[in-house]
Amino acid sequence: MSESLWQRQLAEGSMELGRALDADQQRQLLGFLALLTKWNQAYNLTAVREPGEMVSRQLLDSLSIQPFLTTAHLLDVGAGGGLPGIPLAIINPDVQFTLLDSNSKKTRFLTQCVLELKLANVRVIHGRAEACDDGIRYTQISSRAFTAVENMVHWCGHLLADGGEFLAMKGQFPDDEVACLPHGWQLRSHHSLLVPGCAGERHLLIIDRIPRTGA
Structure with missing residues (x-):
């Protein structure tokens, strides 16, 4: 697929999401997609290899959670091929992004993208979430196809600020995962994501700590 078709898909899809992109943002997003495609041949960064699906399933899918981004510093765990962290960082230059992954090949790719x-x-950290402590407590932590939400809160709960929330991107609604949330955690809300060009279900789960009540 030619870059001009990718550009048209991106421009039309972002408008459907309610977010107009300027020329520089489009250029950077397509540049990221080109890097992802190139490095994917050797590093297996993403299972999406069909050119016609890349804009929708990688860029637009990442941008679909933009309305829920409220923090000044987002942690993206299991950042992998940079989704959703890199696309969100491109369209939010005033927001800081920390991308965390335990796979050195993937963090090498992320560093090259930066x-x-x-x-x-954007800052890239190579390490396991449960062993990470960079001295920051984040008000929002995102993940996309990372792990079950039970594992996510166990591994990353210490990185979440008081009053903070997890933004967990999922395909079909994971009833079994939600049922296994540990004591003290709750699914505060969930949202169906309509991603232009994506036929499958997409959901965003917002998970936080259950507020403590006084005696």
Whole structure:
């Protein structure tokens, strides 16, 4: 698929999501997609390999949670191929993004994206979530196809600020995962995501701690 078709898909899809992109943002997003496609041949960063699906399933899917982004510093855990962190960082230059992944090949790719796309608002950390403590407590932590939500709160709960929330991107609504949320955690809300060009179900789960009540 030619870059011009990718550009048209991106422009039309972002408008459907209610977010007009300027020329620089479009250029950076397509540049990221080109890097992802190139590195995917050797590093297996994403299972999406059909050119006609890449804009919708990688870029637009990531941008679909933009309305729920309220923090000044987002942690993206299991960042993998940079989704949703890199696309969100491109369209939110005033927000800081920390991308965390335990796979050194993937963090190498993410670091290269930061350099080539000149993303001054992105920091990459190589390490396991449960062992990470960078001294920051985040008000929002995102994940996309990372792990079951039970594992997510166990592994990353210590990184979440008081009053903070997890933004967990899922396909079909994971009833079994929600039922297994540990004591003290709750599914505060969930939202169906309508992603232009994506036929399958997409959901965003917002998970936080159950507020403590006084005696």
